[in-house]
Each structure stands twice: as structure tokens, then as C-alpha cells.
Amino acid sequence: MSTPTKPRQDAETAQAARGMATARRGGPPWAGMGQPAEKASDFGPSARRLMGLLRPERIGVVVVLVLGVVSVTLNVIGPKILGHATDLIFAGVIGRQLPAGQSADQAVAAARAAGDDTTAALIQAQGVVPGVGIDFRALGLVLLGVIALYLVAALFGYAQGWLLNGVVQRTIYRLRRDAEAKLNRLPLSYFDGQQRGEVLSRVTNDIDNVSTSLQQTMSQLITSLLTVVGVLVVMVLISPLLALIALVTVPLSLLMTRAIAQRSQGHFVAQWRHTGALNGQIEEAFTGHELVRVFGRRREVEQAFEAKNDDLYAASAGAQFVSGIIMPAMMFIGNLNYVAVAVVGGLRVASGAMSLGDVQAFVQYSRQFTQPLTQAASMANVLQSGVASAERVFALLDAPEQSPDPEVPAVRTERRGRVAFEHVSFSYRPDVPLIRDLSLVAEPGQTVAIVGPTGAGKTTLVNLIMRFYELDGGRITLDGVDTAAMTRADLRTGVGMVLQDTWLFGGTIHDNIAYGRPGATREQVLEAARATYVDRFVHSLPDGYETVIDEEASNVSAGEKQLITIARAFLADPALLILDEATSSVDTRTEVLVQRAMAALRSDRTSFVIAHRLSTIRDADLILVMEAGAIVEQGTHRELLAARGAYWRLYDAQFAGAAQE
Incomplete structure (x- = not known):
């Protein structure tokens, strides 16, 4: 079955479906600019929902936390042991300066007698042995123990990072999978109101940014929080x-971080919103670059790009500047804390209340205490950026979906292709009625042609058959079964659709034709290609059927692309065939040949043919003339010409007028 991507809507129906967004997929590349900015969600709920994505990985998260606790505990013990090494060195240096044979108490008494209370306090606090120098054996054991301790801590830290990477990547894998599944469940009306570049930005750039943010912030935050607790x-x-002095700076740091983060969050939301808008504008301009040049609108497109780029620059610069203040502010507070601890600690050592090693360890701990706070604060801008992207992804995931398939679907017992419209009503917007109380029957084997002016609802009619949109009233039956009671997959199985807007994917010509029937043999593909005259031009290509169609399908002409899509539908061997201006891009001679092929294809199956060139549907069994969503005439070509009504006026405008000119 030919995949119905980018379905072409009539002008009036497209306007109704898109509202004020204009026909972005079919309109000019600069369409839809200046839309109002979407309102962002609160940071808290979005952050909690983002963390909720990790729930399936809770066992891995627990293991990561355990490894983090062990790693941080070992790192926290290190400075205390190093402080003991400092005490050994200091005691050895002082001990060698004292006469041998004295006891420590005698040395303290001698120092006090000499009026040197500070030295006496140091000798007493440090456990100095007079006449004994540095115990290098004990010092070596302490240093080897510290090295081993830090080595084990590093191994646990490495294991934590490795497991955390797996946790994050599996989470992002599920998020991408959910986003892809969501895109397949969204109704066509959602894409009518969205720029393709904007949607692509959400499922690529924003999800990548969420991945980066989770990877960085989780590792840093877990380590930082555990370090703060352990060090405290x-x-x-x-x-x-000294612990109380160090804690005084914590409330100040939190208040400052919160104040700055609140101001920067809005900038980050705007940054990613403008990124999506810029991507959408670039994608539209690139897709329609030929039209831009033809109509001389290059300067206008450049100005639109510059305006959106300026918006992105302003939002990004504001976000980075405001959030960048956090790091220097935290470093300033940390330095104040460091000075206070050093001064008070020195006084405590001089008074003998603390050993020099304990003060040294405490100075290291004060750095370890403020550093994770600083790191956590510096992660605030990364976290805010990730949450802003997560909001945009969640907005996609929360978008209203198409109605679900019935739990107990109806199944067709026969596949003949009989289609019946029974009092069908439909409108893209409630206040703009389009199709009202339409009834018609297409019998198996009939070719039903639909003609009418632009905006009459021709394409909408076949879109309703395919259930791209849901009815407002009435029903459509296929072989006597209500299409709303069937699964969409069952409905669309056995339906071939060829659109005016061709769609080919990056792959060989053979693969593009074979897309119509999974598991088709090469001979079946070649047979379909020969029947639809694809075989004629394929042999002129260097690699024949193995010619790879590039991303934009620019290495084949528009007419050749249409022939490939017709071959795809031919291969599907559908019971119901829908042709929407399927030969509009082929030359007249090829069109005649293709019409013969499609005549053979349409035999014994129902066909709906939308055409503006009335010469292509003269042999149709039934011609429906639509105006403003209603069928105003129906009959054969001869009957409608004899009636001299709406069809006669269309025919006269195409042929009689041209002959007179």
C-alpha cells in the first residue's frame, strides 16, 4: 500500500484544519511565522516527571546509589587519614628538637616554665615524644593505606558511572521509543498544525538534550549530595x-542558587522553544528553496531566519549568562567559608584544642563540603536546560491521540471493495461545516471519479474512507462493515493509495516498489514495474533497479517518482484503489500508457479517482461533482454533459474555452 504521507488538502479544508497556522506542508516556506509562544509548565512537576522516567531502572539506581555511598565514604575517610600522617610528621619534627630522655609531660612543663604556652599545647595535643624523629615506617603505611583507599574509591566510582550510563541510556531509549510510538498514534490534524521541523526538533534535539542533562546531573548530584552528607x-x-561555621554558608548558597535558577529557567524554556522554531523555519525554507528562488523571496526568508536566529541568540545568551552567575557566586561563598575555617582552626591549634592534622583534614573537608555544593549549583543550568527540553517532549507525549481501535473489532468476511457513505457529516472545525449529509455507494469493480473546484472536499472524502479523520455524523461501510468498528490496520490493508505528493524513502528503486507488499518476490516487483512503465526509464539508470534514491529523491524526475508510487500500489494488488491526481506529473504519452495500466489494475476492484483533468476520467462508471462539501451532481460523463450543469461548466472551462482561445 502506498504510504499516505503529506496528504494534500483543499484550500478551504486546510485552512479550517490548521486554523491560523496556514498550510505549512503545502504553503510557502515563510508561512506560519510569528505564532504565539507556548506557555511552559512549572519546573517542579516537569522535573519530577523526568525523574519518574527512571522508575523501571530503580534496581540499577539503587546499585548506583550503593556504589556511590561506598565511593564517597572512602573518599571522605581519606583526609582524616592524611591528617594523621600530618600529625606524625609534625610530632617527629618537634620531637627531634627536644632533648632525648625527657617524657612528654616533662617537655610540656619545661615549655610552660619558659612561658611558651603555645609550644606546650602543641606538644601535648600532638603526642610528641622528645628526642624521637619522624616514624617513616608508620608514615609509609599511612600513605600506602591512603593510596589504596583512593584506588578502591576510584574503582567504585568508575563502576557507578558505568552503571549510571546504562540506566540513563536505557531510559532515553524508552523515551525515544515512546515518542516514536506517539507519533504513530497522533491524528493527522496534529501534524496539520505543527511545523515538521518543530516536531523533529522535539524528538531529536530535545531528547538528546534530556539525555545529556540526565547523564551529567545525575552523576554530579548523586556524588555531590552523598559527599555533603558524609563530609558533614x-x-x-x-x-x-568549625562544622557550625561551615554550615552557615549553606542557607546563603541555597537562597542564591534558587534566586538565580528561577530567573534562568524562563530563558532556557525560551531557548529550546526558539530552537524548535528555527529548525522548523530552516526545514521549510530548505524544502521549498526552489520556490523561494522562483518567486524572489530569498531576502524575506533570510530576514525571517535572522529574526528567529536573533531570538534564539538572545534567549541562549540570557540563559547562559544568568545561570553562569551561579558558579562564581558559589566560589565566592566557598572562599569566605575557607578563610573562616582556616582562621578559627589556627586559633584552635594554638590553644591545643585540636591537632594540626585535624585542622588540615577539616580544611580539606571544608573544600569538599563547598565544592559539591558549587558543582550542584553549576549543574542547575544543565538541569534547567534538560527540564525545559523535557517539557517540550512531554507536550508531544501528552498531545491528544486518535481514537483507539475497538477492543473487539469487526472483521470483513469478504474483500470486494464495496464502499457506502451513509449520511456522512464532517468538518475540521465545528463552526465551519464542510461535508453535510453525504450519501453514496461505490459498487465493487466501479471506478468513481470525484471532480470539483478547489476546496470542494474531494481529498477530504478519500481521507475519511482511510479514517485519517473521524466522522462527525453518519458512517462509512466497507463491504458492509462500519469502518469505525474495524481496526485501522485492517481497514487500510488491501487499500492502495497514490497521492499527487509522492513519497519515496532513501533506498533502491526496487525497495521503494516492494514497500507495497512485504515479502514480494523480485519477479513480482519487476512485473509491477513493467505494468506501470517504470521499467522503461529504469534501464537508463546506471544501476537499474538497484539505483539508490537520495534523501530528496532528486536523482529521479517528478513523473518518474509518480510512476514508482503507482507501481507500488500495483504491487499491493488492493481491493480498493484511491488515486489522488496520480498522473499529474507525467507527460501526456506516458499518462495514456499509465491509464491503460491502471485500467487493468482497476478491474474487479473499486477505485476512487480524484482528477482535475476531466479527460482522464471520461470512462469512469460514476462521476461525482462536489461543491462546498456536497455532491451536486452524479452520473456518467455523457449524462453529466447532457445535463449542462456543474460538470458541464467545468468541462466547458477546460476544453471549449481553450479551443476558443
């Missing part, structure tokens, strides 16, 4: 007074 416990054990 050890600092309280070493010196409650």
Missing part, C-alpha cells in the same frame, strides 16, 4: 564549632 558527619565528629 565527619566535620561534626572532628569539631562541632
Whole structure:
């Protein structure tokens, strides 16, 4: 079955479906600019929902947390052990300067007698042994223990990062899968009101940004929070007074981070919104670059690009500047904390209340305490950017879906292709009625041609058969079964559709034709190609049927593309065939040949043919003339000409007028 991508709508129906967004897929590349910005969700709910995506990975997250706890615990113990090494060195240096044979108490008493209370306090606090130098054996064991400790901590940290990467990538895999599945469940009306570049930006750029943000922030935040808790416990054990001094800066840091983050969040939301808008504008301009040049609108497109690029620049610069203030502000607060700890710690050592090693360890802990806070604050801009992207992805995932298939679907017992419209009503918008109380029957084997002026609802009629849109009233039956009671897959199986807007994917010509019937043999593909005259031009290509069609299908002409799509429908061998201006891009001679092929294809099957060139549908069994969504005339070519009504006026405008000119 030919895949109905980019279905062409009539002007009036497209306007109704798209509202004020204009016909983006068929309109000029600069259409739809200046739309109102969408309102962003709150940071908190979006962040919680983003974290909720990790729920299937909760076992992995628990393991990551355990590994993080072990790694951080070992790293936290390190400075305390190094402080002991400092005490050994200091005690050895002081001990060698004291006379051998004295006891520590005698050395303290001698120092106090000399009026040197500071030295006495140091000797007493450091456990100095007079006359004994540095114990290098004990010092070596301590340093080897620290090296081993940090090595094991690094291994646990590496394992944590490796597991976390798997957790994040599997989460993003599911998010991409959900986004892809969501796109397949969205109604056609959703894409009518969205730029393709904007949708692509959500499922590519935004999801990639969510992945990067999760990878960076989760690793940093887990390590930072565990480090803060571990370091705080050890600092309280070493010196409650110095721990209190270090804690004074925490509320100040949190308040400052929150104030800056609130201001930058809006900038990040705007940044990714403008990124999507710019992608949409670029995609439209690139797709229609030939029309842009033909109509001399290059400067207008450039100005639109510059305006959107300026908006993105302003939003990005604002987001990075405001969020960039966090890091220097936190470093300033951390330095103030460092100075306070160093001064008070020095006084405590001088008074003998603390050992020099404990003060050294505490200075390291104060750095370890403020550094994760600074890192967490610096991650705020990454997290905000990720949440802003997540909001856009969630907006896609929350978009209203097409109605689900029935739980117990009706199944056709026969596939003859009888189509009946029974009092069908449809409108893209409730206030703009389009099709009202339409009834008709297409019998098996009949060719039903649909003609009428632009905007009459011709394409809408066949879109309703395919259930691209849901009816407002009445019903459509296929072989006596209500199409609304069938699954969409069952409905569309056995239906061949050839659109005026051809769609070919990147692959060989053989693969594009074989798309119409999965599992088709090469001989069946070649037979369909010969029947639809694809075989004639394929042999002029260097690689024949193995010629690879590039991304834009620019290496085959518009007429050749249409022939390939007709061959695809021919191969599907459908019971119901829908042709929407299917030969509009082929030359007259080829059109005659293709019409013969399609006449053979239409035998014993129902066909709906939409045509503006009335010469192509003279042999139709039934011609429907539509105006403003209603069938105003129906009959054969001869009957309608004899009636001298709407069809006669169309025919006269095409042929009699041309002859007179």
C-alpha cells in the first residue's frame, strides 16, 4: 500500500484544519511565522516527571546509589587519614628538637616554665615524644593505606558511572521509543498544525538534550549530595564549632542558587522553544528553496531566519549568562567559608584544642563540603536546560491521540471493495461545516471519479474512507462493515493509495516498489514495474533497479517518482484503489500508457479517482461533482454533459474555452 504521507488538502479544508497556522506542508516556506509562544509548565512537576522516567531502572539506581555511598565514604575517610600522617610528621619534627630522655609531660612543663604556652599545647595535643624523629615506617603505611583507599574509591566510582550510563541510556531509549510510538498514534490534524521541523526538533534535539542533562546531573548530584552528607558527619565528629561555621554558608548558597535558577529557567524554556522554531523555519525554507528562488523571496526568508536566529541568540545568551552567575557566586561563598575555617582552626591549634592534622583534614573537608555544593549549583543550568527540553517532549507525549481501535473489532468476511457513505457529516472545525449529509455507494469493480473546484472536499472524502479523520455524523461501510468498528490496520490493508505528493524513502528503486507488499518476490516487483512503465526509464539508470534514491529523491524526475508510487500500489494488488491526481506529473504519452495500466489494475476492484483533468476520467462508471462539501451532481460523463450543469461548466472551462482561445 502506498504510504499516505503529506496528504494534500483543499484550500478551504486546510485552512479550517490548521486554523491560523496556514498550510505549512503545502504553503510557502515563510508561512506560519510569528505564532504565539507556548506557555511552559512549572519546573517542579516537569522535573519530577523526568525523574519518574527512571522508575523501571530503580534496581540499577539503587546499585548506583550503593556504589556511590561506598565511593564517597572512602573518599571522605581519606583526609582524616592524611591528617594523621600530618600529625606524625609534625610530632617527629618537634620531637627531634627536644632533648632525648625527657617524657612528654616533662617537655610540656619545661615549655610552660619558659612561658611558651603555645609550644606546650602543641606538644601535648600532638603526642610528641622528645628526642624521637619522624616514624617513616608508620608514615609509609599511612600513605600506602591512603593510596589504596583512593584506588578502591576510584574503582567504585568508575563502576557507578558505568552503571549510571546504562540506566540513563536505557531510559532515553524508552523515551525515544515512546515518542516514536506517539507519533504513530497522533491524528493527522496534529501534524496539520505543527511545523515538521518543530516536531523533529522535539524528538531529536530535545531528547538528546534530556539525555545529556540526565547523564551529567545525575552523576554530579548523586556524588555531590552523598559527599555533603558524609563530609558533614565527619566535620561534626572532628569539631562541632568549625562544622557550625561551615554550615552557615549553606542557607546563603541555597537562597542564591534558587534566586538565580528561577530567573534562568524562563530563558532556557525560551531557548529550546526558539530552537524548535528555527529548525522548523530552516526545514521549510530548505524544502521549498526552489520556490523561494522562483518567486524572489530569498531576502524575506533570510530576514525571517535572522529574526528567529536573533531570538534564539538572545534567549541562549540570557540563559547562559544568568545561570553562569551561579558558579562564581558559589566560589565566592566557598572562599569566605575557607578563610573562616582556616582562621578559627589556627586559633584552635594554638590553644591545643585540636591537632594540626585535624585542622588540615577539616580544611580539606571544608573544600569538599563547598565544592559539591558549587558543582550542584553549576549543574542547575544543565538541569534547567534538560527540564525545559523535557517539557517540550512531554507536550508531544501528552498531545491528544486518535481514537483507539475497538477492543473487539469487526472483521470483513469478504474483500470486494464495496464502499457506502451513509449520511456522512464532517468538518475540521465545528463552526465551519464542510461535508453535510453525504450519501453514496461505490459498487465493487466501479471506478468513481470525484471532480470539483478547489476546496470542494474531494481529498477530504478519500481521507475519511482511510479514517485519517473521524466522522462527525453518519458512517462509512466497507463491504458492509462500519469502518469505525474495524481496526485501522485492517481497514487500510488491501487499500492502495497514490497521492499527487509522492513519497519515496532513501533506498533502491526496487525497495521503494516492494514497500507495497512485504515479502514480494523480485519477479513480482519487476512485473509491477513493467505494468506501470517504470521499467522503461529504469534501464537508463546506471544501476537499474538497484539505483539508490537520495534523501530528496532528486536523482529521479517528478513523473518518474509518480510512476514508482503507482507501481507500488500495483504491487499491493488492493481491493480498493484511491488515486489522488496520480498522473499529474507525467507527460501526456506516458499518462495514456499509465491509464491503460491502471485500467487493468482497476478491474474487479473499486477505485476512487480524484482528477482535475476531466479527460482522464471520461470512462469512469460514476462521476461525482462536489461543491462546498456536497455532491451536486452524479452520473456518467455523457449524462453529466447532457445535463449542462456543474460538470458541464467545468468541462466547458477546460476544453471549449481553450479551443476558443
